[in-house]
Amino acid sequence: MAVKLTVTWANAGHALLPDALADIGVELPSGELLTPTSRAPGRRSFDIPSSAGRVVLRAAFSASFDRVESIEPIEVEVLRAEQAFDVSGESITAIETPPFGAAHPLVESDLRPGASQSVRIHTQFVNITPFWMAYAGFADDYLENRDPRVDLVVLGNTSGDPKIWFASIPEACAAPPSPAVGCLVFYRPSGAKYDRIDQIHDMFGLNRYLLKPVEAPEAIAWKRDKLALNPETGAPWLWIRCGFEDALARSGKAVVMLHPWPSALTYGSATSAALPSLAEAAIRLLWAEQRVGKERRGIHLGRLGLAGFSAGGLPLFEALAQNRKRVDEVYAFDARGAAERTAMLAAWMSERPAACLRMTGAHQIEANAAVVKAVAGSRRGSELSERVTVLPESAAAYDQPGATPHWDYAIEDFPGLRSDADVRHQFAIFGGFDALPGPFARTSLQRFLEDSLF
Structure with missing residues (x-):
């Protein structure tokens, strides 16, 4: 049995959120990274083993621009968020993330028992x-x-x-x-x-x-x-x-x-x-x-x-x-x-x-x-x-x-x-x-x- 998790973010494909530089992963306690079961611009899906216990969602977004006049090409990480989840049966629960005293501010979860689990990453603004x-x-x-x-x-x-x-x-x-x-x-x-x-x-x-x-x-x-x-x-x-x-x-x-x-x-x-x-x-x-x-x-x-x-x-x-x-x-x-x-x-x-x-x-x-x-x-x-x-x-x-x-x-x-x-x-x-x-x-x-x- 696996818990199905879908991670989404808005404005995918924007110059500041190129899909090729969106690094979205789910890490098991062993350190192993799960391979997405499907991927598309602005979306990644994962099957999390129900026995995993605890997993960590790691999301990092970078942007890259070619040479501008005399300025060399630049690649910069513009946003990063990490959120841990407890896995229980067919559902997961977001756990408190230091130093926020709650879930990560950029990670919004819709985690209803028995349903497909979804997480949205806030990407309205990024740091440029x-x-x-x-x-x-x-x-x-x-x-x-x-x-x-x-x-x-x-x-x-x-x-x-x-x-x-x-x-x-x-x-x-x-x-x-x-x-x-x-x-x-x-x-x-x-x-x-x-x-x-x-x-x-x-x-x-x-x-x-x-x-x-x-x-x-x-x-x-x-x-x-x-x-x-x-x-x-x-x-x-x-x-x-x-x-x-x-x-x-x-x-x-x-x-x-x-x-x-x-x-x-x-x-x-x-x-x-x-x-x-x-x-x-x-x-x-x-x-x-x-x-x-x-x-x-x-x-x-x-x-x-x-x-x-x-x-x-x-x-x-x-x-x-x-x-x-x-x-x-x-x-x-x-x-x-x-x-x-x-x-x-x-x-x-x-x-x-x-x-x-x-x-x-x-x-x-x-x-x-x-x-x-x-x-x-x-x-x-x-x-x-x-x-x-x-x-x-x-x-x-x-x-x-x-x-x-x-x-x-x-x-x-x-x-x-x-x-x-x-x-x-x-x-x-x-x-x-x-x-x-x-x-x-x-x-x-x-x-x-x-x-x-x-």
């Missing part, structure tokens, strides 16, 4: 960090300047677009205060168009958001904590680094920040009703790799937040419209679309018992003020207004020297740019409105995280 670091320009700049308190994992989406996501994981996620791990999804403005994982990418734009600036006068313009002269153009460099990693670490919050990486401004499923399940899948993979919830039970997606800057406000507000019943935090950094979504934002605040709305402005100062007014005028306005932040409250914060010390510091070498709308716009994602000049500021993101309910 080595591929990205090989193909991305300015990856070396990131590695040299990254915050050691934050782990960056590059995720490959095997079911659609965006194909690439980034996960920033601060140290606090290793031991979250509860099994519910927060997630903040950030929508950037348009980036370069891409069609494949295995092509040349550019990390310069991502570095602008992740890395913190430096105050060293000798640093090149795009690394400075203030406007500085770009030696390549002779014009001031406006795009101060935002320091997201530093903000995550200093906030102390157990929040994974996800960056779905658009092709141009196409965000695909990242703005759809599928977003919560995608965030859940990302958290599941990171837990499986023990990057969140180390040796913790029951890790899952907790509070979900959305953030966006500039034209990234358009996908931000679309994602909110599709997920109003699940999103609890919104950070709109001078985000386009606020004026058109005023009524929705006020309604969302009223619908969610613990919603938090944080906004910065330059182009959107008037639109943000209209949102604040709409929230205040709602049925629970006085209560809700306590969880709304707007920075600055008016253009006077930019206009008047001394009103915003860090803004004064940022433009001190170019005072003629004080009224420049684009300079203000780029400052709005960096922030530091309540910081003093000098060492790296307490940015708007850090403040919003510290004030959050994550």
Whole structure:
């Protein structure tokens, strides 16, 4: 008598899940590996002897890409999972897998007595960090300047677009205060168009958001904590680094920040009703790799937040419209679309018992003020207004020297740019409105995280 076990996984045949590199095996106590009785893309079947006692399912998935310009061919293991089962009669039972205190997070079992036993391996996201670091320009700049308190994992989406996501994981996620791990999804403005994982990418734009600036006068313009002269153009460099990693670490919050990486401004499923399940899948993979919830039970997606800057406000507000019943935090950094979504934002605040709305402005100062007014005028306005932040409250914060010390510091070498709308716009994602000049500021993101309910 044998127990029939079928192992399946989704999106088989995807470039990141080639069947030829899917190593799925069942190991007997003797160390012998069972030969599959049948195999097909996304499926392997095994006959397990009923006398086996205990077996171990071992699944490893690798991807391989040919030479890309000067980069040699690369093969990388992108996902691995192991799960032990006790065998009894015609059925098997999944046993606790250290360090999860339950079955492996990526192994979902349907083990009904007397029926064919089936196991599904979660393959929505896989870890493609080595591929990205090989193909991305300015990856070396990131590695040299990254915050050691934050782990960056590059995720490959095997079911659609965006194909690439980034996960920033601060140290606090290793031991979250509860099994519910927060997630903040950030929508950037348009980036370069891409069609494949295995092509040349550019990390310069991502570095602008992740890395913190430096105050060293000798640093090149795009690394400075203030406007500085770009030696390549002779014009001031406006795009101060935002320091997201530093903000995550200093906030102390157990929040994974996800960056779905658009092709141009196409965000695909990242703005759809599928977003919560995608965030859940990302958290599941990171837990499986023990990057969140180390040796913790029951890790899952907790509070979900959305953030966006500039034209990234358009996908931000679309994602909110599709997920109003699940999103609890919104950070709109001078985000386009606020004026058109005023009524929705006020309604969302009223619908969610613990919603938090944080906004910065330059182009959107008037639109943000209209949102604040709409929230205040709602049925629970006085209560809700306590969880709304707007920075600055008016253009006077930019206009008047001394009103915003860090803004004064940022433009001190170019005072003629004080009224420049684009300079203000780029400052709005960096922030530091309540910081003093000098060492790296307490940015708007850090403040919003510290004030959050994550």
